[in-house]
Amino acid sequence: xxxxxxxxxxxxxQLVGAAEAVVEQAPMAKSYAVSPLDYExxxxxxxxxxxxxxxxxxxxxxxxxxxxxLFTSPVSGVVSAINRGEKRKLLNVAIEPDQQQVYKxxxxxxxxxxxxxxxxxMLLQSGLWxxxxxxxxxxxxxxxxxxxxxxxxxFDSAPLAPDYNFVLKEERAAIxxxxxxxxxxxxxxxxxxxxxxxxGYMKEIKGVEYRTFEGKHPAGNVGIQIHHIDRIxxxxxxxxxxxxxxxxxxxxxxxxxxxxxxxxxxxxxxAQKPCYKRIIAGAAVESIIGKVAGNVRIISGNVLTxxxxxxxxxxxxxxxxxxxxxxxxxxxxxxxxxxxxxxxSVSRAYFSWLCPQKKYxxxxxxNGGERPFVVTGLYxxxxxxxxxxxxxxxxxLVKDLDKMENLGIYEVLPEDLALCEFVxxxxxxxxxxxxxxxxxxxxxx
Amino acid sequence: xxxRNFIDKIKPTFSKGGKLSFLHSTFEGFETFLYVPNTVTKKxxxxxxxxxxxxxMIMVVLALVPALLFGxxxxxxxxxxxxxxxxxxxxxEVLPMIIVSYGVGLSIEFAxxxxxxxxxxEGFLVTGLLIPMIMPVGVPLWIVGLSTAFAVIIGxxxxxxxxxxxxxxxxxxxxxxxxxxxxxxxxxxxWYAVDGMTGAxxxxxxxxxxxxxxxxxxxxAFLGTIPGCVGETSTLAILxxxxxxxxxxxxxxxxxxxxxxxxxxxxxxxxxxxxxxxxAYYHLLVGGFAFGAVFMxxxxxxxxxxxxxxxxYGFMIGALAVSVRVLNPAYPEGMMLAILFMNALAPLIxxxxxxxxxxxxxxxIKNVK
Numbered sequence: 001x002x003x004x005x006x007x008x009x010x011x012x013x014q015l016v017g018a019a020e021a022v023v024e025q026a027p028m029a030k031s032y033a034v035s036p037l038d039y040e041x042x043x044x045x046x047x048x049x050x051x052x053x054x055x056x057x058x059x060x061x062x063x064x065x066x067x068x069x070l071f072t073s074p075v076s077g078v079v080s081a082i083n084r085g086e087k088r089k090l091l092n093v094a095i096e097p098d099q100q101q102v103y104k105x106x107x108x109x110x111x112x113x114x115x116x117x118x119x120x121x122m123l124l125q126s127g128l129w130x131x132x133x134x135x136x137x138x139x140x141x142x143x144x145x146x147x148x149x150x151x152x153x154x155f156d157s158a159p160l161a162p163d164y165n166f167v168l169k170e171e172r173a174a175i176x177x178x179x180x181x182x183x184x185x186x187x188x189x190x191x192x193x194x195x196x197x198x199x200g201y202m203k204e205i206k207g208v209e210y211r212t213f214e215g216k217h218p219a220g221n222v223g224i225q226i227h228h229i230d231r232i233x234x235x236x237x238x239x240x241x242x243x244x245x246x247x248x249x250x251x252x253x254x255x256x257x258x259x260x261x262x263x264x265x266x267x268x269x270x271a272q273k274p275c276y277k278r279i280i281a282g283a284a285v286e287s288i289i290g291k292v293a294g295n296v297r298i299i300s301g302n303v304l305t306x307x308x309x310x311x312x313x314x315x316x317x318x319x320x321x322x323x324x325x326x327x328x329x330x331x332x333x334x335x336x337x338x339x340x341x342x343x344x345s346v347s348r349a350y351f352s353w354l355c356p357q358k359k360y361x362x363x364x365x366x367n368g369g370e371r372p373f374v375v376t377g378l379y380x381x382x383x384x385x386x387x388x389x390x391x392x393x394x395x396x397l398v399k400d401l402d403k404m405e406n407l408g409i410y411e412v413l414p415e416d417l418a419l420c421e422f423v424x425x426x427x428x429x430x431x432x433x434x435x436x437x438x439x440x441x442x443x444x445x
Numbered sequence: 446x447x448x449r450n451f452i453d454k455i456k457p458t459f460s461k462g463g464k465l466s467f468l469h470s471t472f473e474g475f476e477t478f479l480y481v482p483n484t485v486t487k488k489x490x491x492x493x494x495x496x497x498x499x500x501x502m503i504m505v506v507l508a509l510v511p512a513l514l515f516g517x518x519x520x521x522x523x524x525x526x527x528x529x530x531x532x533x534x535x536x537x538e539v540l541p542m543i544i545v546s547y548g549v550g551l552s553i554e555f556a557x558x559x560x561x562x563x564x565x566x567e568g569f570l571v572t573g574l575l576i577p578m579i580m581p582v583g584v585p586l587w588i589v590g591l592s593t594a595f596a597v598i599i600g601x602x603x604x605x606x607x608x609x610x611x612x613x614x615x616x617x618x619x620x621x622x623x624x625x626x627x628x629x630x631x632x633x634x635x636w637y638a639v640d641g642m643t644g645a646x647x648x649x650x651x652x653x654x655x656x657x658x659x660x661x662x663x664x665x666a667f668l669g670t671i672p673g674c675v676g677e678t679s680t681l682a683i684l685x686x687x688x689x690x691x692x693x694x695x696x697x698x699x700x701x702x703x704x705x706x707x708x709x710x711x712x713x714x715x716x717x718x719x720x721x722x723x724x725a726y727y728h729l730l731v732g733g734f735a736f737g738a739v740f741m742x743x744x745x746x747x748x749x750x751x752x753x754x755x756x757x758y759g760f761m762i763g764a765l766a767v768s769v770r771v772l773n774p775a776y777p778e779g780m781m782l783a784i785l786f787m788n789a790l791a792p793l794i795x796x797x798x799x800x801x802x803x804x805x806x807x808x809x810i811k812n813v814k
Binding site: 015231234297304308325327328331332333334336337343345363365367368369370371375376380388390391407414419421424425426 | 448449477478479480481482483484485486487488489490491492493494495496497498499500501503504564566567568605606607608609692693694695697745746748750751752755799802803805806807809810
């Protein structure tokens with residue numbers, strides 16, 4: 001009898017445009033990119049220049065704060081552009097791929113036999129180390145440290161999120177190998193949590209502490225799961241890895257090369273054909289969804305936590321989906337007084353509660369103006385944690401480090417408060433506030 | 446969309462650099478009232494719930510309507526009118542109070558928003574309606590205006606505006622009027638809109654030693670055909686509003702319930718110990734108890750914010766209100782003071798509740814070692 005944790009709080013936002021369970025092969029993109037902006041707190045130092053030839057797995061830049069952390073190219077080809085923004089800030093390194101992919105030889109070791117340091121080195125060299133996230137703060141794991149435990153969530157509960165049982169159907173061997181690698185990185189446990197009733201082969205994975213979660217979003221957020229399995233106290237370090245990245249790590253060991261092929265979901269009401277696509281990480285958005293007509297928001301990730309991108313942009317490193325929804329830059333006459341049957345609200349001041357099964361086509365309109373904190377008790381209903389949301393946010397706003405620590409800054413990442421931000425009638429930018437608070441903690445520590 | 450075109454045409458005049466840019470906030474206030482703006486999400490969640498503070502506040506205003514309409518009729522009824530005539534008479538008496546309250550309050554709000562460069566907050570839509578509803582109908586209009594100004598400036602704006610205030614502004618207005626202009630706010634004349642009529646309220650009766658409440662039937666008190674402040678007399682109309690607030694989740698059911706529980710518990714206590722000669726539930730029907738419990742105690746900004754805190758906060762309001770009524774004959778009505786006092790204590794209650802969460806978090810550290 002495996003352990004099950006049931007969460008009462010949360011919300012599943014029903015949206016139209018779920019990906020159909022079909023995998024299409026996306027064509028090779030004209031360009032791939034690696035961006036330091038997909039990670040928090042990275043100061044990039046370039047290792048290549050425009051025109052350099054690179055192999056899949058060649059380092060493109062490293063993090064000045066920790067020079068062992070390398071960011072590698074997902075494909076072989078020629079560095080076609082180094083894009084910079086204001087103050088010469090590095091935006092991304094773009095690579096024009098070869099027709100025939102060449103893979104860099106990497107120091108691959110057997111996870112059962114090798115020393116831990118060799119395993120760490122293998123992951124660092126391959127660039128896959130960047131996929132290991134450290135908490136508190138949600139930054140790239142520090143290779144000098146050993147975590148208390150490693151947490152992996154086998155499902156994503158966000159709106160329109162990919163079904164990983166489907167995505168990873170043929171990756172079982174890689175997943176098992178990936179977990180074997182993770183097991184060597186900690187002296188503690190590797191926790192694997194799947195969705196109850198939709199467990200696939202996850203329940204048969206060896207060498208992990210297996211659990212199921214049931215409940216609405218954000219039950220699939222690894223941060224929520226950590227809170228209910230083994231909370232992060234001051235001084236604790238834990239690592240988390242996304243389930244598809246576990247497969248990438250496993251594939252590295254099995255194939256001896258960096259193969260960044262993965263399957264992502266293309267979803268949302270504006271997606272022409274919502275389905276799954278097999279791509280290589282960092283691919284140009286256009287190669288995945290083609291030309292996009294009309295006033296559409298393209299999101300690298302899900303509608304709650306993803307990053308806004310453009311048709312000429314790239315898929316973010318951690319993103320396992322592209323979501324396309326309509327922009328909402330329209331005025332609405334007396335909107336706040338209207339019944340608004342086509343819009344969704346958790347409040348019974350509107351009528352969504354009448355049809356709980358209805359799927360909505362929501363746009364990006366803010367639906368109001370930003371106001372101070374007014375309502376109380378609402379946010380906590382959408383965060384299944386022992387955290388007083390408004391108190392934590394106010395502590396961050398006044399930059400009170402002690403209070404932030406006391407009120408739970410170590411336990412949350414912006415993504416965990418995304419639902420609170422969604423339901424907030426005061427339209428407060430909660431994820432940004434949490435991010436600012438975390439960055440302040442990093443700066444002051 | 447002729448209106449939209451017109452607004453877009455005059456917008457530059459009010460924007461930065463325009464001739465009337467000093468009225469920017471005011472313009473924006475009216476614009477966003479007419480049209481939900483076309484702002485799209487930039488950071489964080491790309492989609493948002495369609496609920497906003499305007500909707501929240503308008504729900505409270507809607508919830509106040511039954512009590513307001515009944516209050517208007519009741520004013521006429523006590524002036525000796527009947528039927529629609531009574532309502533029309535009361536309407537004409539109460540309307541100037543509402544106009545003065547909104548006029549004075551909104552002007553100050555707009556001026557402050559302009560000065561600070563903020564958007565106009567919707568909170569005063571509720572406050573401005575609450576103030577006339579908790580005043581006796583005979584109060585001079587200049588007192589309504591003056592106390593509104595006091596409440597908005599001293600009660601709200603000096604703390605930073607909506608969301609930052611410690612005390613419920615509407616109650617503060619009433620407290621100001623009550624203490625600064627006691628003769629005009631109490632006595633036996635103020636409850637009537639016509640000169641020459643006098644009569645005590647149920648609360649005045651209750652504050653007499655040995656009162657038995659025989660002069661007021663429970664039915665009258667529940668339906669509201671008793672003298673009192675404009676909006677407070679009809680428990681039935683207030684409960685209609687409460688139903689809307691609870692159903693939409695705008696007001697906290699924890700607070701509302703616990704105020705009534707606290708009032709009943711202490712009323713019962715006084716009854717069995719022989720302090721009072723009437724049953725405990727009388728307290729809930731007369732005076733401002735029900736109105737305060739439903740519309741004032743539940744103000745999210747000035748009440749306790751944690752769920753546990755809400756239970757304590759509400760219970761204490763009910764208990765204190767009844768205690769003041771019974772133990773201090775000088776103040777027949779205890780609800781206003783009870784809520785204001787608990788407004789001041791709410792942050793302290795929350796402090797202890799939140800502290801328990803902090804303690805649980807700190808305990809984790811010890812468990813590790």
